[in-house]
Amino acid sequence: MQLDDLYRQVIMDHYQHPRNRGTLDESAISVDLRNPSCGDEIHLQLLVEGGVVKDVRFLGSGCSISMASASMMTEAIKGKPIEEAVELAHSFRAMMRGEDVDLEHMGELEALQGVSKFPARIKCATLAWQALERAASVPHGEHVEEETFGE
Ligand code: FES
Ligand code: FES
Numbered sequence: 128m129q130l131d132d133l134y135r136q137v138i139m140d141h142y143q144h145p146r147n148r149g150t151l152d153e154s155a156i157s158v159d160l161r162n163p164s165c166g167d168e169i170h171l172q173l174l175v176e177g178g179v180v181k182d183v184r185f186l187g188s189g190c191s192i193s194m195a196s197a198s199m200m201t202e203a204i205k206g207k208p209i210e211e212a213v214e215l216a217h218s219f220r221a222m223m224r225g226e227d228v229d230l231e232h233m234g235e236l237e238a239l240q241g242v243s244k245f246p247a248r249i250k251c252a253t254l255a256w257q258a259l260e261r262a263a264s265v266p267h268g269e270h271v272e273e274e275t276f277g278e
Contacts, residue, residue, distance in 0.1 A: 137238035142191040147201035149184045156265055159272040160258040162193070162250050169197055171258040175267070180204050180212055185258075190251050192242055197255035199236055204259065213263045216256040223249045250275055 155172040167189035174182040204212035242252045
């Protein structure tokens, strides 16, 4: 099997069977982020306790890349210290800018690396990660609604 086919399978699996799809109660941090290029939105909720991501959920409608990226992101950060989750977001966004990143730390997220070659799709892949970065900067119980910034 070609590596590209494997990557495609990973992306389609997350798109068709999204992990951590749903909502948390109002005490969670909530971020709604919109991709201005297509209007798609993600609703991300985080529950951080003792500096650790205890729980995370997302809702949204969007293309396969945006939804797969969100699903993979939730799996990658659950149980991690919030600082590590934010570092991973920075690495993911660096990967989307085509920069060299340590793929060993990216795990399954490597499947999205190829998106960096398609500038129009980069915001699709980074939508959830930008929401995560935003969520890390606001207190619990707060609800933020914004548009994506940069890539
Ligand atoms: Fe066109 Fe995402 S904005 S594919
Ligand atoms: Fe809208 Fe991909 S086309 S997020």
